[in-house]
Amino acid sequence: MPKLTIDGMPIEVEPGTSVLQACEMLGVEVPRFCYHDRLSVAANCRMCLVEMEKAPKPVASCAMPCSEGMVIKTNSPLARNARRGVMEFLLINHPLDCPICDQGGECDLQDQAMAYGFDRGRYGETKRAVKDKELGPLIKTVMTRCIHCTRCIRFAEEIAGVPELGATGRGEHMEVGTYIEQAITSELSGNLVDVCPVGALTSKPYAFSARPWELRKAESIDVLDAVGSNIRIDLRGGEVLRVLPRLNDDVNEEWISDKTRYACDGLKRQRLDRPFIRRDGKLKPASWNEAFAAIAARLKGVPGERIAALAGDLCDAEAMVALKDLMAGLGSPNLDCRQDGAAFDTSCRAGYLFNSTIAGIEKADVILLVGTDPRHEAPLVNARIRKRYRRGGLQVGVIGPGVDLTYPTTYLGAGPPTLQEIAEGRHDFAAKLKAAKHPLLILGAGALARPDGLAVQAAARLVAESCGLIRDGWNGYNVLQLAAARVGGLDLGFLPGTDGRGTRGILDGAGKGEIEVVFLLGADEIDASRLGQAFVIYQGHHGDRGAHRADVVLPGAAYTEKNGTYVNTEGRPQQGRRANFPPGEAREDWTILRALSEVLGCKLPYDSLAQIRQRLVDANPVFAHTDAVIAAAWGSFGQPGSLDGPPFKSPIENFYMTDPISRASVTMAQCAEAFVSPATGKTGTHG
Amino acid sequence: MSSAAAIAVEQPESFAFSPENRARAERIVAKYPPGRQASAVLPLLDLAQRQSDNWLPRAAMDHVAEFLSMPRIRVYEVATFYTMFNKTPVGKHFVQICTTTPCWLRGSADLVHACERKLGISMGETTPDNQFTVIEAECLGACVNAPMVQIGDHYYEDLDGPGMEALLDALARGEVPAPGSQIGRSTSCSVKGPTTLLHVPKRQASEPEAAPAAEPDLATAAADDAAATVDAGAGVETAGADIGTETADSGESGSPKTKPRSRARAKSKTDAGTAD
Ligand code: SF4
Ligand code: FES
Ligand code: FES
Numbered sequence: 032m033p034k035l036t037i038d039g040m041p042i043e044v045e046p047g048t049s050v051l052q053a054c055e056m057l058g059v060e061v062p063r064f065c066y067h068d069r070l071s072v073a074a075n076c077r078m079c080l081v082e083m084e085k086a087p088k089p090v091a092s093c094a095m096p097c098s099e100g101m102v103i104k105t106n107s108p109l110a111r112n113a114r115r116g117v118m119e120f121l122l123i124n125h126p127l128d129c130p131i132c133d134q135g136g137e138c139d140l141q142d143q144a145m146a147y148g149f150d151r152g153r154y155g156e157t158k159r160a161v162k163d164k165e166l167g168p169l170i171k172t173v174m175t176r177c178i179h180c181t182r183c184i185r186f187a188e189e190i191a192g193v194p195e196l197g198a199t200g201r202g203e204h205m206e207v208g209t210y211i212e213q214a215i216t217s218e219l220s221g222n223l224v225d226v227c228p229v230g231a232l233t234s235k236p237y238a239f240s241a242r243p244w245e246l247r248k249a250e251s252i253d254v255l256d257a258v259g260s261n262i263r264i265d266l267r268g269g270e271v272l273r274v275l276p277r278l279n280d281d282v283n284e285e286w287i288s289d290k291t292r293y294a295c296d297g298l299k300r301q302r303l304d305r306p307f308i309r310r311d312g313k314l315k316p317a318s319w320n321e322a323f324a325a326i327a328a329r330l331k332g333v334p335g336e337r338i339a340a341l342a343g344d345l346c347d348a349e350a351m352v353a354l355k356d357l358m359a360g361l362g363s364p365n366l367d368c369r370q371d372g373a374a375f376d377t378s379c380r381a382g383y384l385f386n387s388t389i390a391g392i393e394k395a396d397v398i399l400l401v402g403t404d405p406r407h408e409a410p411l412v413n414a415r416i417r418k419r420y421r422r423g424g425l426q427v428g429v430i431g432p433g434v435d436l437t438y439p440t441t442y443l444g445a446g447p448p449t450l451q452e453i454a455e456g457r458h459d460f461a462a463k464l465k466a467a468k469h470p471l472l473i474l475g476a477g478a479l480a481r482p483d484g485l486a487v488q489a490a491a492r493l494v495a496e497s498c499g500l501i502r503d504g505w506n507g508y509n510v511l512q513l514a515a516a517r518v519g520g521l522d523l524g525f526l527p528g529t530d531g532r533g534t535r536g537i538l539d540g541a542g543k544g545e546i547e548v549v550f551l552l553g554a555d556e557i558d559a560s561r562l563g564q565a566f567v568i569y570q571g572h573h574g575d576r577g578a579h580r581a582d583v584v585l586p587g588a589a590y591t592e593k594n595g596t597y598v599n600t601e602g603r604p605q606q607g608r609r610a611n612f613p614p615g616e617a618r619e620d621w622t623i624l625r626a627l628s629e630v631l632g633c634k635l636p637y638d639s640l641a642q643i644r645q646r647l648v649d650a651n652p653v654f655a656h657t658d659a660v661i662a663a664a665w666g667s668f669g670q671p672g673s674l675d676g677p678p679f680k681s682p683i684e685n686f687y688m689t690d691p692i693s694r695a696s697v698t699m700a701q702c703a704e705a706f707v708s709p710a711t712g713k714t715g716t717h718g
Numbered sequence: 719m720s721s722a723a724a725i726a727v728e729q730p731e732s733f734a735f736s737p738e739n740r741a742r743a744e745r746i747v748a749k750y751p752p753g754r755q756a757s758a759v760l761p762l763l764d765l766a767q768r769q770s771d772n773w774l775p776r777a778a779m780d781h782v783a784e785f786l787s788m789p790r791i792r793v794y795e796v797a798t799f800y801t802m803f804n805k806t807p808v809g810k811h812f813v814q815i816c817t818t819t820p821c822w823l824r825g826s827a828d829l830v831h832a833c834e835r836k837l838g839i840s841m842g843e844t845t846p847d848n849q850f851t852v853i854e855a856e857c858l859g860a861c862v863n864a865p866m867v868q869i870g871d872h873y874y875e876d877l878d879g880p881g882m883e884a885l886l887d888a889l890a891r892g893e894v895p896a897p898g899s900q901i902g903r904s905t906s907c908s909v910k911g912p913t914t915l916l917h918v919p920k921r922q923a924s925e926p927e928a929a930p931a932a933e934p935d936l937a938t939a940a941a942d943d944a945a946a947t948v949d950a951g952a953g954v955e956t957a958g959a960d961i962g963t964e965t966a967d968s969g970e971s972g973s974p975k976t977k978p979r980s981r982a983r984a985k986s987k988t989d990a991g992t993a994d
Contacts, residue, residue: 194789199798210794211776 035101050092050103051079059105062114062143064121064228065180066093069284070189073181076121078143080113081105089113111147118147123154124203125229126175133171134230136243140178161206167214168701169221169293171238177207177231183223190286191217192417192437207231214705218410218686221292225276225285236293236698237273241265249610250277252597253291254345254515254590255690257476258389258411259599260287264295264591269611271295271591281390281660282599288410289702290686290693295591297696301574303586304615314584319616322583323630329566329582330548330631335362339537339546342368342525343553343571344514344690347595348604349643350570350587350620351516351525352650353635354552357624360633364531365546368520370554371513371682372534373480375488377521379666382488384518385412385600386506387471388660393419395507397467399460400440401450401491402431402679403475403511407686409600412473412511413437428460431475431679445678447487454493464498471507472500476517477682479510489669501665508665512600513682513689515590516553519598522651541565551577552620553587555691570623572613573691585627586617589692593619594640596647596654603660604653727806730770733777735785739765743785756788759796763803772812772870773804801855809844809851811889814868817854820861828879829865830854836886849890862906863899872897876909 034043037050037057044053049072054061064076074094081092084102089110092103104110122144129135161174179198184207187196199210209215215223224234246265253260253274260283263275274295276287306322307314317325330338340358342351351368358366376382387395392415405413413436419425420438427440430449443449443460452458464470474491481487491508494500500507512518520526527533532540534557540546542563549562553571559580569581572589592613598604613619621643628635637643647654653661683689685707687699735743743762750757762785766778774797783793797803804812813833817826830841833852837845844851860866863875867882874885876899888895903909 188789195791197791197795199794201799201801210791210798 033097033099033101035097035099035103037103038105044097046096048097050081050083050090050095050097050101053097054081054092054103054105061092061105062147063093064139064143064178065182067182067185067226070182070185070226073185076178076180077117078114078121080110080117082107082109082113114147115149118144119149119153121178122148122152124159124175125178126158126160128173128176132173132176132230133233133238134176134227138230139228159203164208165212165214166209166223166232167220168698168705169235169289170215170223171233171235172208172231173233174206174208174231176229178229179205179207180228181207182226182228183207183232186223186226187215187217187220189421190222190414190417191215191219193217216706218288218290218406219286219414221289222276222286234273234293236296241267241272246272247610249591249608251591251607251610252515252595252605253287254597254607255290255294255693256288256409257512257515257517257600258283258409259515259597259601259603259605260291260411261605262287262291264610266611271298271611281388282601282603283411284414286411286414290689290699293698293702294687294693294696296698297573297692297694298589298591300697301691301695302589302614302617303572303574303578303584304613304617305586306616307578307581307584309582314578314581319626322585323627325583326568326627327630330361333547336364336530337545337547338363338550339365339532339540339548340550340552341366341370341534341537341554341557342516342520343370343551343555343577344516345590345692346516346520346553347590347593347597347607347620348516348519348523348647348654349593349595349640350552350624351520352523352647353621353624353628353637353643354550355523355525355650356635356646357628357631357633358550360628360635361631364528365537365540366525366531367527367534367537368517368523368525369480369534370557371476371480372538373476373484374533374535375479375484376668376670377526379668380522380602380663381506381508381665382492382668383510383512383521384602384663385473385509385511386602386663387469387509388601388603389415391469392416392471393422394469394505395419395467395471396424396426396469397463398425398427398471398473399443399453399464399494400427400429400431400436401472401474402478402487402681403473404432404434404436404681404683405473405511406434406436407683408475408477408513408681409511412600426463428463431478432681434681447483447490447674447676447679450487450490450494451674454490454497456497461494461498464494464500467499469505469507470498470500471509473509473511475511475679475681476513478679480682481676481679483672483674483676485670486672486674487669489671490674492667492669493671506662506665510600515597515599518600518602519596519604522598522602522653523647524650538562551581553577553691570620571691572617573695575691575694585623586613586615587620587623588613588617592617596644596657598653601660602653602663604657606657730775730777733766733770733775733781735766735781736769739769747786755786756792759786759788759793760800762786763793763797767803771807773807807844807848809848811850811869813850813852813886814855814858815841815852816856816858816860816864816866816868818857818861820857821865824864825878826865829867829877829882832879832882833886836883850886860906863903875899876901876903 032043037054038059040057042053042057051061061079063079065073072094074091077091079092080089082104083090163174164172166172184196188194193216195209195215198205198207200206223232245267249264251262251264253262261277261279263277264271265273274292276285278285306317306319308317308325338361340354417438428443429440430443433442453461472494478487495508538561541549542561546565548566551569555575555577559576567581568583569577570585570587572587578584591610594609595607596604625635637646685703687702688694693699746761747755747758762782766782767774770778779793779797780790783790815829834840837850839845841854858868860873860875865877866875881900885895
């Protein structure tokens, strides 16, 4: 382990550590543009120059490995002068357009020019100008500002796995772009905006809307997939202007998907801002009291087993536990949080979790994907697999849709029979799994939502058990959930009670008239036409499918507007904080249910956030461990059965429109038009 | 050239290697270790350029990308980095006038004017009959015989205005003027013939007998090598042949026994190779 001295401080580092990294460990700041700790080292900006004793000239610290006895000075006159020189060169062709640049205020170049810039230019020639590139609906380019750090090129190639960006031309004519005009076909493209240290790549929907110092920032959790990406919400006044990633190495590292980042304009459209009651076939505005009264009147005398509740994909655990308790108060056993109709076995927690954890993917050496398209179901899980793939020695087998996942895969088969072959050890891949050190199976939520879901689940368990996926300290059986609310709902037992009906039973019952009242808590992905004559109460934040069918609408809060707990697919409870207030008369969801319960005569026993959080912990102790994953014990689950169903297919047809928020988003509609329609041959209006 | 300009030209719909070029391409790729096929991108692009009238349409770059299983953008990067790849169509005779300092001091501006006068076009343009494209080039490495131009694969050195015009006339008539110095200079030797090393000093008795023969041998070997590679048929290797020949020449240049026009000789081998 080399020992070296940096600015007079001794440090010992792992072999292979770069001088820049060692400086960081010591808290010594070294300016940089091209270096990014999650990308390969390019060492082309030269901003990180430091003085190294016995070296004839300053060295680029990002690319210089530490070695024994090095003496580094980061703040000597030589180092400072070198950086000043680099800065002067960088600014030669950089436009002086900070006042009209969206990066202003959060620009690395601006900040570092403050530290190392010269207050006037010595360069008298004309500056070069570069034509802007058209990279699609998400990324705005002002390529004259590009300083050729190549971070975006490396991000696209290494992390996103879409090698579409490059540097063409040479010398003064070098340009960063796609060469041929094309949008970046990645679900992670928004991160290019974050990696670009200057204002060359900025967010198109956010263009010219605010300065960073005008923004209020709130830390939250994304709910548009089941990854639970850690996000920061930036607001001005009460308006959500943008969503940025927060660092969490266990979950999303420092990336987020385009849907997470750009669907936030959907929070401003189609909102339910007051209660509605259906009168003469039309939804008419009403007061809270009227709405509650209408519900109470309709529920009067209806026995519990003729009442049902469904929870949607974006619900917080607080609202779900409140609704669950309310249903218990009404004596209804008919509730389900799986609006996709999945009826898998929930008796064992390990049976529905991503047990290896997302970070655990990095250990895996053989991965079997069953009925899942992680690239579109959970882009960050896919990015982890790709990260693992780039280290080498990873084999990925696919049963299900053969889509481009950005890393090479072996196609094993289309449907359940192949899974069965592996489970019974009749397939070559079984041997590969058995021989692996850390074998992994990822089962898509879509595969569990099929009528044969129970049998698929059992077969996957059999694979896990027979191929050694479950061993000391390693559980390679993973379910990739799709909905942010799902694991929370399952953990809370938002499931059919004794003799209760699940989603399919509720829909059938409503169609046949056996269910008279259906409470939809943000459940928009069901086939509302199957609700028959039932009286539908919809509580949620968007006027989407559920609200259109509703008889009474209770306006709730979207994820940015409430303090909510969400359990991600790994079983990690995380809390999002309220960033702004729901519009109009809308309220936080659990408080609505609490108020309704009083009108219905079965008052819920909690009045504060602390109390309802305690109720969560009582319902399931995992809620006491925020941000942590409590390993779930292995058990027996699923129900072996016939496995000759149709091929698996991913439940996500249009990545950009999967929920009420993204369906309301203009940006997502543009993305769908740009990226989804050409591939499927649909027009944008099919969205 | 900006990428926008390159894209603006009318691009052919498709491109595919001819059967002979495909075979050559496969031979070239086979020279690289498995998994490193992408290293063959330069020779393959050259091959593609030769096949499509001395310019690289996008379809050709895409074809090479596919042939080497590399992302298209990586091929665009390479193709746009090297000025030897033309991203827009050029005339039959592609004239590159070196205007870098040594050539400029020796009168390259006259060559530029001669071309402009004779062909009625300015630098970077193509004659309406698509016969000539003239561009300015940076140092082409033959400064010793400045000023010079490169036309197609050939170097024409020691030029002046009238000489340039004569050259263009000859090309227009369909002739292939002999490349190399246009004033009869032997390779890069002084114009008036050798000025130093006029006498080879007598060998000392202690030196091994075989030593003096070794050097010319090496040179010949290099030239042979070059010729051999040329036989393999790839365009870039033609450039390799040039370099090989240069080395051979400079190896010999000090010797009084040097035969004049050895470069031209190597060139004609090259031609044979390219035409095979
Ligand atoms: S666009 Fe931004 S990230 Fe890409 S090379 Fe230019 S400055 Fe770097
Ligand atoms: S950060 Fe080291 S050269 Fe760019
Ligand atoms: S300057 Fe013209 S060849 Fe070098």
